[in-house]
Amino acid sequence: MLWYVIRRLVMVIPTLIGVAIAVFFLIRVMPGDVVVVKLRADGAAISEETIQAERKRLGLDKPLYAQFADYMIGLAHLDLGKSLWTGESVLKEIAIRIPVSLQIALMSAIIAVAIAIPLGTISALYRDTWIDHTVRVVAVSGLAIPSFWLGMLIILALLSLFNWLPKIGYVPFWKDPVANLAVTIWPAISVGYRYAAVATRMMRSSLLEVMREDYIRTARAKGVWTQLIMRRHALRNAMLPVVTVIGLEFAFLIGGLVVTEQVFNINGIGKLFVDATARGDFNLIQGLVLLIATIFIFVNLIVDLLYGWLDPRIRLT
Amino acid sequence: MATIAAVPSAPADALPRQQSLFWQFVKSQPLGIIGFLVILLYVVCAFGAAWISPYDPEAIDFGAMLGAPGREHWFGTDQYGRDVFSRIVYGARTALAVGILSAVVGCTVGALVGAVSGYFGGRIDNWIQRVVDIMLSFPIIVLAMVVVAVLGKQNVGGIDTNLIVAIALPIVPKMARVARASTLSIVAMPFIDAARAAGFSHSRIVLRHILPNIVAPYLILVTAFIAQAILLEASLSFLGLGVTEPTPAWGLMLSGASADFYQTAPWMILFPGLAITLAVFAFNLFGDSLRDWLDPKLKS
Numbered sequence: 001m002l003w004y005v006i007r008r009l010v011m012v013i014p015t016l017i018g019v020a021i022a023v024f025f026l027i028r029v030m031p032g033d034v035v036v037v038k039l040r041a042d043g044a045a046i047s048e049e050t051i052q053a054e055r056k057r058l059g060l061d062k063p064l065y066a067q068f069a070d071y072m073i074g075l076a077h078l079d080l081g082k083s084l085w086t087g088e089s090v091l092k093e094i095a096i097r098i099p100v101s102l103q104i105a106l107m108s109a110i111i112a113v114a115i116a117i118p119l120g121t122i123s124a125l126y127r128d129t130w131i132d133h134t135v136r137v138v139a140v141s142g143l144a145i146p147s148f149w150l151g152m153l154i155i156l157a158l159l160s161l162f163n164w165l166p167k168i169g170y171v172p173f174w175k176d177p178v179a180n181l182a183v184t185i186w187p188a189i190s191v192g193y194r195y196a197a198v199a200t201r202m203m204r205s206s207l208l209e210v211m212r213e214d215y216i217r218t219a220r221a222k223g224v225w226t227q228l229i230m231r232r233h234a235l236r237n238a239m240l241p242v243v244t245v246i247g248l249e250f251a252f253l254i255g256g257l258v259v260t261e262q263v264f265n266i267n268g269i270g271k272l273f274v275d276a277t278a279r280g281d282f283n284l285i286q287g288l289v290l291l292i293a294t295i296f297i298f299v300n301l302i303v304d305l306l307y308g309w310l311d312p313r314i315r316l317t
Numbered sequence: 318m319a320t321i322a323a324v325p326s327a328p329a330d331a332l333p334r335q336q337s338l339f340w341q342f343v344k345s346q347p348l349g350i351i352g353f354l355v356i357l358l359y360v361v362c363a364f365g366a367a368w369i370s371p372y373d374p375e376a377i378d379f380g381a382m383l384g385a386p387g388r389e390h391w392f393g394t395d396q397y398g399r400d401v402f403s404r405i406v407y408g409a410r411t412a413l414a415v416g417i418l419s420a421v422v423g424c425t426v427g428a429l430v431g432a433v434s435g436y437f438g439g440r441i442d443n444w445i446q447r448v449v450d451i452m453l454s455f456p457i458i459v460l461a462m463v464v465v466a467v468l469g470k471q472n473v474g475g476i477d478t479n480l481i482v483a484i485a486l487p488i489v490p491k492m493a494r495v496a497r498a499s500t501l502s503i504v505a506m507p508f509i510d511a512a513r514a515a516g517f518s519h520s521r522i523v524l525r526h527i528l529p530n531i532v533a534p535y536l537i538l539v540t541a542f543i544a545q546a547i548l549l550e551a552s553l554s555f556l557g558l559g560v561t562e563p564t565p566a567w568g569l570m571l572s573g574a575s576a577d578f579y580q581t582a583p584w585m586i587l588f589p590g591l592a593i594t595l596a597v598f599a600f601n602l603f604g605d606s607l608r609d610w611l612d613p614k615l616k617s
Contacts, residue, residue: 018451026463144598146548148555149571149590152579156586159579255456259552273459274556277466285466293454 001308008301019293024071027282071286080287085279090287094269098291100170101261101268104184105253108192113246115196120203120242121235127208135200142197147256151190151263158186166264187264191256195249202245207238239310247303251296342610349606355599362409370403374565383582393584395570401584404565405592411566412596414476415484415550420542423485427492428535432527434493435500436519445493452490460487461549465558480559484546492538499531533611540604544597551593567593 055061062070074081080090123135158164166186173180210216211234219229254270261270269288276284343350362369372390378398386393392401434445452460464483503509504527512522553559554568562569570589578585 015450015454018447019454022451023463026467140601141594141598143601144544144594146551146555146568146590146593146597148552149586149593152571152586152590156579156583160583251454251456255458258456258458258462259556262556273462274558277462277558280466282466285463289455289459289463292456292459296454296456 004308005305008304012297012301015297016290016294020072020075020290023286023289023293024068027286075290080290081283083276083281083284085276085281085284090284093272093284094287094291097267097269097272099172100184100266101254101257101270103173103180104188104191104266104268105250105257107184107188108195108253109246109250111188111192112195112199112249115192116199116203116242117235119196120200121207121230123200123204124207124211125230132204135204139197139200139204142193142200145193146259147190147194148259148263150193151187151260154186154190155263170267183264183266187257187260187266190260190263191253194256195246195253198249198252199242199246202242203238206241207234210234210238213237236310240307243303243306243310247299250299251292254292254295342606346606346610349603349610352599352602352604352606355595356603359409359413359596359599362406363413366407366410370400370406372400372403374399374403374407375563376400383578383585385582386584392588393582395582395585396578401570401588404570405567405588407565408567408570408589408592409596411560411564412547412550412593415481415560416543416547416596416600418476419481419484419546419550420488420539422481423488423546424492424535424539424542426485427489428496428528428531429523430489431493431496431498432500432523432531435497436504436523436527438504442497446497449490449493452487453494455487457487457545457549458552461553462556462558465553477560480550480553483553484549487549488542488546492535492542495534495538496531499534500527503527503530537604537608537611540600540607544600544604547593547600548597 052061071081078091080094082089083093086093119135119139123132126132155165158166166183167179170183171179216229216233219233257268258270258273261268262274265271269291272284273288275281276288366374376399378394380398382394382398383396384390384394384398386401390400390402392405394400395404430445430449434442434449455463461483464486465480468479468482509522509526512526517526550559550566551568551571554566555572557572560566560569567589571586
């Protein structure tokens with residue numbers, strides 16, 4: 001097991017390097033000039049020399065291969081360069097904003113799992129009854145409603161029902177849990193709905209499949225109590241595809257967060273990414289894309305490890 | 318050897334009558350038909366926008382700012398006095414054009430890449446799959462935003478072609494995966510050996526023998542990705558990275574609805590969002606039915 005984890009971790013490295021190279025080349029083709037945009041932002045007349053000097057300061061005057069070498073050497077030292085806009089280090093810009101985004105992402109994952117597993121199970125158990133139909137309609141809607149619009153509807157509902165708007169500032173959970181949750185719960189729900197919907201659908205279909213298996217029939221024939229069949233035999237086996245979907249959808253979750261943070265004015269990595277894109281701050285874009293891809297790769301690694309725990313037939317060697 | 322094993326006999330009157338494909342679909346997939354009808358409604362809106370919408374979607378009327386829905390403006394007006402209903406009807410044009418074009422472009426390129434990867438195998442397959450792996454480790458919207466940042470905007474005939482590229486690119490690896498898997502099972506079939514033995518060129522085998530056999534997954538994924546592309550376009554436009562003013566687009570209409578209007582003009586938020594949701598819902602519904610009908614194996 002330990003050996004497997006180590007090998008998987010080592011296998012992650014080439015993928016990460018590939019991602020880093022892809023991002024670097026994708027971005028350097030950008031036609032806009034950040035320096036010009038940055039310096040002439042207020043319509044000020046800036047001389048060509050100043051622009052050249054700034055470019056030199058940022059290392060943008062070097063040939064592409066030199067920039068690439070700097071970038072890769074920096075990466076090896078976990079140095080992602082400086083934001084071209086604020087001049088702060090990219091790592092610091094990200095570090096400030098990541099707690100709130102990560103918290104919201106985890107909260108919506110928890111909400112999704114907490115809703116999806118019981119709901120999907122009930123839906124499968126009461127197949128083709130009105131309960132099942134209701135659950136399925138709710139789940140299909142979850143795939144269609146844009147998370148940012150759901151966020152706007154939540155704000156609308158809070159405003160018209162309680163005449164109350166979620167506050168904007170983020171307070172760390174350990175300082176004031178109530179104030180923290182009052183800010184983070186709404187985006188977590190908006191993003192989590194889609195997540196829950198996908199997982200519910202998967203839970204339902206996967207459980208229906210498992211219930212047709214021979215070992216379930218055998219258990220029934222032995223006269224095992226239905227609840228025990230579910231707990232001991234069905235649920236655990238049905239969880240495998242659900243876990244896969246939860247892992248894959250985590251990427252979607254981050255994507256949803258990018259848009260939803262705008263709605264709630266949350267200063268997380270999603271907002272940072274949108275700002276960086278709008279400003280053409282490619283050092284920052286580079287760092288953020290790398291971060292998101294890394295999270296995605298590690299989440300999938302964890303999913304793979306969970307397989308072995310859920311289904312001992314899958315040997316992790 | 319002379320007699321062919323009898324087809325399991327059924328009473329003559331129970332034999333299925335020859336029905337058109339359309340009616341078979343209607344009978345077996347009632348939900349798909351609902352989705353199809355809603356899609357048809359949007360298509361009619363897109364093509365007949367000029368006749369259906371009562372106002373010019375870009376006409377500014379400060380006399381009618383933030384008007385509530387009523388007899389004159391069915392869905393109310395926005396902060397510039399533009400008719401929300403007309404903008405939604407015209408928005409169907411933007412959504413369908415961008416959604417369909419990018420899904421078709423993305424899936425076509427993806428199908429080709431996947432077919433080539435599966436057909437040649439070996440080193441080519443390995444390299445293509447590594448690139449696909451890398452592309453799949455970006456969330457769709459992240460990849461699209463990078464492309465938007467890299468390419469900027471380029472307007473061709475009223476449509477931002479770079480936006481279509483941005484939305485199509487994340488679709489390519491997903492389609493490539495599915496196309497490769499289908500290709501692998503096709504390559505093992507005797508008719509491919511026959512084509513090879515006949516000395517056909519690689520391009521002919523891929524284009525004439527493999528691609529026609531992956532039409533079913535292709536159609537299913539195109540429909541599914543139209544829904545995602547519409548959602549993605551709306552998200553990008555909402556962020557100010559997609560369609561720009563004054564073009565009517567649903568996501569853009571929502572981004573105009575800043576917090577000030579939540580209480581004074583909730584219709585600015587409700588109707589465009591409903592338009593997006595209904596469109597995505599319809600394409601999902603239709604796509605699911607298409608999948609169940611064409612290829613029940615893909616149901617997982």
